[in-house]
Amino acid sequence: MRTQKKIKALVEITRIAKNARAKKKKVVTTNGCFDILHIGHIRNLSFAKSKGDILIVGVNSDASVRALKGKLRPIVPARERAEMIAALHTVDYVFIFRETTPFKWLEILKPDIHIKGGDRRIEEITERNLVIAQGGKVVLCPVTQGRSTSKIITRILDYYGRESHKPLA
Secondary structure (H helix, E strand, C coil): CCHHHHECCHHHHHHHHHHHHHCCCCEEEEEECCCCCCHHHHHHHHHHHCCCCEEEEEEECHHHHHHHHCCCCCCCCHHHHHHHHHCCCCCCEEEEECCCCCHHHHHHHCCCEEEEECCCCHHHCCCHHHHHHCCCEEEEECCCCCCCHHHHHHHHHHHHCHHHCCCCC
């Protein structure tokens, strides 16, 4: 499937998930900012895909990334981040969501499995109760130590000098 065709509106994603479940396919979801794509993201998405038949990825909008990460983020616009995620063979569908949490779309999609990063304990996953109440389960993905967008940004700033850092347009 062409990359652009994998990026859908939530209403289309909802229909796809419903049809998949009707065919007894296991729907897996995950989400994130994916601001600067790195090996931790790739491993998380591969892990997520291994847990089911269809992997649906929610990508935070630019406004929600700013709310979560600060005014200088995101580095890469949402549509480009969604396109990069969609280009990965492990990902079946991608959508962009505006909220800072996945509650709204998880309630609609009702995934069989929702994947979260293992940098937190299962009890710290705020959407855990919602997913479980809908008959799904939350699975923690192993962490790729030392790999994060924030660490990449820090390394770039350290290498090129913080004084030359100006907000991106």
